[in-house]
Amino acid sequence: MDIKDFSKELIEWGVRNGAQDLYILPNQDRYDVLFRIAQQKKKYRQLSKEYGEKLIFHFKFIGQMDVGEKRKAQVGAVSYLIDEQERRLRLSTVGDFKQRESIVIRFLHYFGDSQENYLLPQQLxxxxxxxxxxxxxxxxxxxxxxxTTLMYKLAKENRRNSQIICIEDPVEIEEESFLQLQTNTKIELTYDVLIKACLRHRPDILIIGEIRDSLTAKAAIRAALTGHTVFATVHSRGIAGVTERLIELGVQERELKECLRSVIYQRLIPVMAVSGEQPAxxxxxxxxxxxxxxxxxLLRKVWAYGFIDKNIFFKEQRH
Incomplete structure (x- = not known):
């Protein structure tokens, strides 16, 4: 099959079956194509080495990535028109020690049309x-x-007709009513540089895609201390570790206590449904x-309600 047609077949299958990710991974002298659905990986097809490499090249090309670079990790994004609706994808590539590339493609919600299931709606x-x-x-x-989906939803529903600015790497969800900026290290548009520029635009809500270094952490704190509402993601295994993580990045504990208003930790949990497992x-x-x-x-409560089975309960426990 033509590479372009096969790539669209994969994206269509992923969208229609509710996949979270598409993987194209090297396996000895071949490539495996897999989908992640409800935290489970499903093998779709195995490809020849040549065909797998061409498929990765195609996705890199349409994702505006450097097709000649196989060693460095790269990220990109692209939109597909599926069932008369634009679907946004996030692409990530990396090469192994044998210079064999792999790619992971994240299926992103069409913003405003996503149907999230919440186990405990009162938390929302x-x-x-x-x-x-x-x-x-x-x-x-x-x-x-x-x-990211939750940040966008909360920003849009809480501050209608207000200025909302987003800084991401890359932009994942397109939303016309937001001012969306994308980092670009080649021209020194880093998170901290863009945060400083955004504050001059007086945003009602500033969304920061990820706090990943000291400069970004300090810039986010400064923005919050000057009276702005700031939403940001940070890597942490739970609420308790968030403060420690920011202090590790050089944020002063006194400033953090002054501006930190809330922390939300979320996970997709496989729940029991009539049609089998689905994520919530x-x-x-x-x-x-x-x-x-x-x-x-919270986990014990959803187990008691019968949303999850005993195996999921023990697997997802933190202690």
Whole structure:
């Protein structure tokens, strides 16, 4: 099959079957094509080495990545028109020690049309009320747990007709009503540089794709301390580790206590459904003026309600 037609077949299959990721991975002298659905990997097809390399080349080309570079990790993004609707994809490539490339393609929601399932809807209600306050609101959780989607939804529904600026690497979800900026290290447009520039535009909400270094962390804190509402993601295994992570990045504890308003930790949990397992969001929320339930308490509650089985309960426990 023609590479272009096969690539569209893969994307169409992933969209229609609710896939989270598409993997094209080297396996000895061949390539495996797999999909991740509800935290499970499903093998789709095995390809010859030559065909697999051409497929990766095609995705890199349409994702505006450097097709001649196989050693360095690269990221890109592209949109496909599937069922008369534009679908946004995020691409990530990396080469192994044998210079064999692999690619992972993330399927992103069409913003405003996504149908998330929440295990405990009252947690979402608390979050909606808490993020209306000025200051820093942090979102953490595993890759693919919907952090960016949740930030966008909360920003749009809480501050209608307001200026919302997003800084990402790369832009994942296209939203016409937001001012969306993309980092570019080649021309020194880093997170911290763009944050400083954005503050001159007086955003009502500033969304930072990821706090990944000291400069970005300090710039986010400065923005929150000057009266802005800041949403940002940060890598942490739970709410308790967020403060420690930011202090490791050079943020002063006094400043953090002054501006940090809430922390949201979320995971996609496989839940029992009539048609088999499907993913749903479970969120732990900490509003710093009040005490919140711990992750294990929330997990025990959804187990008691019968949403998850015993194996998932013990697997997802933090302690």
């Amino acid at each position: 209600t608390k979050i909606r009320g808490g993020v209306k306050k000025d200051g820093l609101h942090l979102f953490c959780g595993p890759v693919g747990s919907g952090k 969001l479970l969120m732990e929320y900490s509003l710093f003026e009040e005490r919140s339930s711990s992750w294990d308490q």
